[in-house]
Amino acid sequence: MQIKNFKTLSSTNQKARELARTGASPWEVILAKEQVSGYGRKGTAWFSPKGGLYFSIILPKSQVEDLQTLTILAAFIVAKTIKDNFPLEPFIKLPNDVWVNNKKIAGILTENIVARTVRFSVMGIGLNTNIDKFPKDLENIATSLKIELGKEVDNEKILKAILKGLKEQLKTISE
Amino acid sequence: MKIKIKDKVYDIEIQETGSKKVKITVNGREFFFGETTEAREKFLAAHAAIPKRNFTKKEIKAPIAGIISKIFIKEGEFVKKDQKLLILSSMKMENEIVSDFEGKVKEILVKENQNIKGGEVLIVLT
Numbered sequence: 001m002q003i004k005n006f007k008t009l010s011s012t013n014q015k016a017r018e019l020a021r022t023g024a025s026p027w028e029v030i031l032a033k034e035q036v037s038g039y040g041r042k043g044t045a046w047f048s049p050k051g052g053l054y055f056s057i058i059l060p061k062s063q064v065e066d067l068q069t070l071t072i073l074a075a076f077i078v079a080k081t082i083k084d085n086f087p088l089e090p091f092i093k094l095p096n097d098v099w100v101n102n103k104k105i106a107g108i109l110t111e112n113i114v115a116r117t118v119r120f121s122v123m124g125i126g127l128n129t130n131i132d133k134f135p136k137d138l139e140n141i142a143t144s145l146k147i148e149l150g151k152e153v154d155n156e157k158i159l160k161a162i163l164k165g166l167k168e169q170l171k172t173i174s175e
Numbered sequence: 176m177k178i179k180i181k182d183k184v185y186d187i188e189i190q191e192t193g194s195k196k197v198k199i200t201v202n203g204r205e206f207f208f209g210e211t212t213e214a215r216e217k218f219l220a221a222h223a224a225i226p227k228r229n230f231t232k233k234e235i236k237a238p239i240a241g242i243i244s245k246i247f248i249k250e251g252e253f254v255k256k257d258q259k260l261l262i263l264s265s266m267k268m269e270n271e272i273v274s275d276f277e278g279k280v281k282e283i284l285v286k287e288n289q290n291i292k293g294g295e296v297l298i299v300l301t
Binding site for chain 2: 041117
């Protein structure tokens with residue numbers, strides 16, 4: 001699994017879409033230290049300062065139904081990674097958010113480009129890891145691992161655990 | 176079944192077509208019994224009808240159920256192959272529907288914020 005690192009991106013999903021359109025291989029991962037215009041469903045902004053974990057995965061061509069299942073599974077994998085590595089009780093808020101202590105800590109956005117069949121798909125995951133503080137309008141609804149744990153976490157280790165989980169889950173639903 | 180009458184073989188088929196109605200086919204000719212002419216016409220019309228399918232129609236269909244969150248085109252507009260037509264949000268994903276064809280937008284059958292079923296025709300091009 002190749003990981004492409006970027007210092008700053010407008011959005012990892014947008015970059016992943018560009019790369020997928022021009023023939024990037026499935027499971028290529030686009031990782032950014034920060035996103036200038038990170039977005040979630042319906043174009044809502046995703047607060048993406050340095051410290052957080054923001055990445056998108058170019059998914060293998062799959063049926064739309066499988067991609068839908070994979071998106072729910074991704075929320076489960078993110079929650080499981082948090083639970084397995086930290087003394088926290090994550091909660092999956094369907095369809096695609098993960099909450100800790102009644103605040104959002106992660107979000108997942110799968111985007112498919114579809115004609116008669118799926119042309120390509122990307123899945124973006126934003127996990128608030130080492131974010132110290134949120135803006136006023138978010139502080140009551142968003143949290144980070146650092147805020148909850150009172151210490152920094154290893155972004156790379158978390159990323160690898162999530163990618164491993166996703167790959168294993170996709171095998172179970174579409175191969 | 177086949178019946179031989181004076182050295183001539185007749186291919187006969189007897190078929191019930193509904194309550195108290197019988198169709199007898201003799202060498203391809205159909206004879207109806209126990210019904211009015213009107214009922215026969217109805218029977219013939221029903222069986223002669225070929226499903227109307229226009230194979231040249233360029234239809235854009237929904238790959239999955241969801242809500243139309245954004246429409247990028249207008250009726251009468253000319254679209255290119257691969258052009259972005261609309262966004263279909265399902266609960267878990269955003270699906271950007273692109274055109275499989277080149278053509279003029281004849282009809283947009285959906286509106287923004289409309290719930291649609293999987294397989295539903297969204298746009299017709301000519």
